[in-house]
Structures are given as structure tokens and as C-alpha cells.
Amino acid sequence: MLIVADENIPLLEAFFGDIGEIRRVSGRTMSAEDVRDADVLLVRSVTRVDRALLEGSRVCFVGTATIGTDHVDLGWLEQKGIRFSAAPGCNANSVVDYVLAVLSLYAERCVLGDWTQLSVGIVGVGNVGGELAEKLYRLGFNVKLCDPPRAEREPDGDFAFVSLDEALACDVISLHTPLTREGRHVTYHMIGQRELAGLTSDQLLINSGRGEVVNNAELRDRLDEADAPLVALDVWEQEPGIDPELVKKVWLATPHIAGYSLEGKVQGTEMIYQAVSQLLGLPTRKQAGQFLPEPALSKVSFTSAAEEQAAICIALRACYDPRHDDARLRHAMKKTSEEERSVAFDRLRRDYPVRRECSSLKVQLKGTSKSLQDNFRAIGFKLKV
Structure with a gap:
């Protein structure tokens, strides 16, 4: 069995080495010739999987180690009888860590001693948005949830969903919708001129979902105007x-790495390994936890003298500080040509440094308040009290 896989999917040998021969190729430039004799195809979001790629191949299974599927022509795969599996939720904690780190920086910028004074509108309440909402609720934030498809499906559910305009009235808006171009709830350019015009300099807009959900050209123009968010x-x-030019104008710019924690990547590989094993009738003996190394930073300690908000910020940024990725992307955008900038953008993702989730860090608390303990637990840190 030949498995053709994006070279940037981690632990390919560990998970798939005893299932078949592995051929690694560039996901961005993957061609029909690369996959013609493959039985299994494993990709990430940079590869468009459709008739042009697979027609005439012997591929019987496609797996994407990502939560999204908008790069895959699911209808064509179904028509051809090609099995498919994604990795929904694999990097939810990683993206939530990213958003919390950005929130902590924003609260600091606003000189807030208590970051829960910020209201947060979450647009898209799936695996990622739902996990973010749960953690923010536990931390004590005022959260408003917008998800029209869920609101229709769950009129009597546990959540009280609000309209997009209500979510956009919050201090912080975090976008986590899938990308849809058809149907009742199109998300393509969902945030455009009208929505951007309603935002003010007292608000923060975060997009760690899908790039095309925000009209980037209209956002660039809005950021040149007065009172821009x-x-x-x-x-x-x-x-x-x-x-x-848009990179220059936004407050924080990162190269599509919110979900790039080591845990998220490895869990994505594990999920498509499970799907391949099920297809072939093989036992699933391997788990992501077997392959995670000891983190570079394993423990931080706070005493009773620690101020609550400062302690949370220190621990969050010990795991991840988005300003480092921001600096790297801005430097990459100084390249002269578009081709050079494109290569540099992909290289930032390909060569991304190891980043661990908050769950990898043990926080030791000596004589601290129960409130601080509860907040660290809500974020997902391991606690030693």
C-alpha cells in the first residue's frame, strides 16, 4: 500500500510506517502525478483535493489532518466512492490558547486589571468556538454566542444565541466559522464594509478561523479610516x-499558526490514523500521548504574593506569546516580490518552532487564592497546590 502524504504532517512514520510505504511530497505543490499510484492520500489545508488532483488515480481514502474541509471537494469524493476523514477539533485547544494570549495582550493594552471586564462575542460555536466559550464562561467573562445554523437546529438548546450584530457590539469579537459560499448562512466575506464600519477603536476583532470570512480589501480600507478597530x-x-499592506495595518499579524501546537498537530495525525485503521480493519494501538516529548518548560510557581491577572498572563505567555510570530511575519513581508513573500509565508508554517499547549505546563501555587486556582484550571493548566 502506498501512502502519499503532505511532508509537514508530523509523525507519519510513527503512525503509518507499519501500514504501508510513505511518500512525502509538498502539500502546496502536490500534483496529479504525485498521487497517481497512491492508495491513501493524507493532506493539510494547503492542498486542493478534487477531480483535477485525483482523476485517474487509485486513491480510495483521503484524510486531512485539519479541522476544516473547504479545501476538499466532498461531493466529488462521494460520487467516486472515495472514503474521507478530517480531524475536527484536533487543534481546538491550540486555537483557544492563541485567543486567550491575544486577549491577555489586549487587556494589558487597555490597562485593565481584570480582563473579564471585556465582553467577548464568539461567531461560530463549533469545536473551537465552543471550547473557547466554555473556558471564557468559567473565567467569568461576559460572552455572547452567534451561530445561526445552530440557533436554527437548537431553538430550545442550552445556549442563548444572538445575532451577528449583537456579537459585533462586544469589546472583543472572535471569529470561528467554517467557510461556506452557498446555502442559507454564507460566511464568505461575512465581515465586510457594513460590519467593519460599525466597529470602533474601542474594539478588537480576532480572526483565527478562515481568512475569507473577512473581506481583506475592505478591512484594509477601514483601517485607514478614523476610529478603526x-x-x-x-x-x-x-x-x-x-x-x-494589510499586515502593516493590523495590530497583530500571524501566519495561520493559531492551531499549530504540537499537541494539535499530533492529534490531527492520530485522528486520520484511526480512520485509516478502521478502513483497513486494523487495530488502533497508537495514541498521540505516546509520542509527545517532555516540554521545554515543565513548571512555573507562584506564591501568595502573586497578583491574579499578572500570574495568568505570565503563565499564558510562557506557553505562547503571539508577538513572536507577529515579528517573524512582519519581517517576512519585507521581501521584495510577491513570490518571495509567499515562499516566506509558507516557510514560517513549515519551520514553525515547537509550541506546547497550556495543558503541558504544571503550575505550582503556594498559598494562593481559590479564585486563582479555579482560573488556572479553567484555562487548562495542570495544577499543583
Whole structure:
């Protein structure tokens, strides 16, 4: 059995080495010739999987080690009888860590001693948005949830969903919708001129979902106007050839890495390994936890003298500080040509340094308040009291 896989999917040998021969190729430039004799195809979001790629191949299974599927022509795969599996929720904790780190920086910028004074509108309440909402609720934030498809399906559910305009009235808006171009609830350019005009300099817009949900050209124009909001973008239109002028104008700019924790990546590999094993009738003996190394930073300690908000910020940024990725992306955008910038954008993702989730860090608390203990637990840190 031949398994053709994106070279950037981690632990391919560990999970698939005893299932078949593995051929690694570039996901961005993967061609029909690369996959013609493959039985199994494993990709990430940078590869468009459709008739043009697979027609005439012997591929019987496609797995994407990502939560999204908008890069896959699911209808064509179904028509051809090609099995498919994604990895929904694999990097939810990683993206939530990213958003919490951005929130902590924003609260600091606003000189807030208590970051829960910020109201947060979450647009898209799936695996990622739902996990973010749960943690923010536990931390004591005022959260408003917007998810029209769920609101229709669950009129009597546990959540009280609000309209998009109500979510956009919050201090912070975090976008986590899938990308849809058809149907009743299109998300393509969902945030455009009208929505951007309603945001003010007292608000922060975060997009770590899908780049095309925000009209990047209209956002660039809005950021030149008075009273423009602060914006943190991790996802962009036309990746990897993103707009360098927009990078200059946003508050935080990162190269589509919100979900790039080691835990998230490895869990994505594990989920498609499970799907392949099920297809072939093989036992699933391997788990992500077997392959996670000891983190570079394993423990931090706080005493009773620690101020609550400062302690949370220190621990969050010990795991992840988005300003490092921001600096790297801005430097990459100084390249002269669009081709050079595109290559640099992809290289930032390909060569991304190891980043661990908050759950990898043990926090030791000596004589601290129960409130601080509860907040660390809510975020997902391991506690030693």
C-alpha cells in the first residue's frame, strides 16, 4: 500500500510506517502525478483535493489532518466512492490558547486589571468556538454566542444565541466559522464594509478561523479610516500570497499558526490514523500521548504574593506569546516580490518552532487564592497546590 502524504504532517512514520510505504511530497505543490499510484492520500489545508488532483488515480481514502474541509471537494469524493476523514477539533485547544494570549495582550493594552471586564462575542460555536466559550464562561467573562445554523437546529438548546450584530457590539469579537459560499448562512466575506464600519477603536476583532470570512480589501480600507478597530489576524485571503499592506495595518499579524501546537498537530495525525485503521480493519494501538516529548518548560510557581491577572498572563505567555510570530511575519513581508513573500509565508508554517499547549505546563501555587486556582484550571493548566 502506498501512502502519499503532505511532508509537514508530523509523525507519519510513527503512525503509518507499519501500514504501508510513505511518500512525502509538498502539500502546496502536490500534483496529479504525485498521487497517481497512491492508495491513501493524507493532506493539510494547503492542498486542493478534487477531480483535477485525483482523476485517474487509485486513491480510495483521503484524510486531512485539519479541522476544516473547504479545501476538499466532498461531493466529488462521494460520487467516486472515495472514503474521507478530517480531524475536527484536533487543534481546538491550540486555537483557544492563541485567543486567550491575544486577549491577555489586549487587556494589558487597555490597562485593565481584570480582563473579564471585556465582553467577548464568539461567531461560530463549533469545536473551537465552543471550547473557547466554555473556558471564557468559567473565567467569568461576559460572552455572547452567534451561530445561526445552530440557533436554527437548537431553538430550545442550552445556549442563548444572538445575532451577528449583537456579537459585533462586544469589546472583543472572535471569529470561528467554517467557510461556506452557498446555502442559507454564507460566511464568505461575512465581515465586510457594513460590519467593519460599525466597529470602533474601542474594539478588537480576532480572526483565527478562515481568512475569507473577512473581506481583506475592505478591512484594509477601514483601517485607514478614523476610529478603526484593532485587528488580530491569523488567517488571510489568498494565502500564501497575502496582502503586505494589510499586515502593516493590523495590530497583530500571524501566519495561520493559531492551531499549530504540537499537541494539535499530533492529534490531527492520530485522528486520520484511526480512520485509516478502521478502513483497513486494523487495530488502533497508537495514541498521540505516546509520542509527545517532555516540554521545554515543565513548571512555573507562584506564591501568595502573586497578583491574579499578572500570574495568568505570565503563565499564558510562557506557553505562547503571539508577538513572536507577529515579528517573524512582519519581517517576512519585507521581501521584495510577491513570490518571495509567499515562499516566506509558507516557510514560517513549515519551520514553525515547537509550541506546547497550556495543558503541558504544571503550575505550582503556594498559598494562593481559590479564585486563582479555579482560573488556572479553567484555562487548562495542570495544577499543583
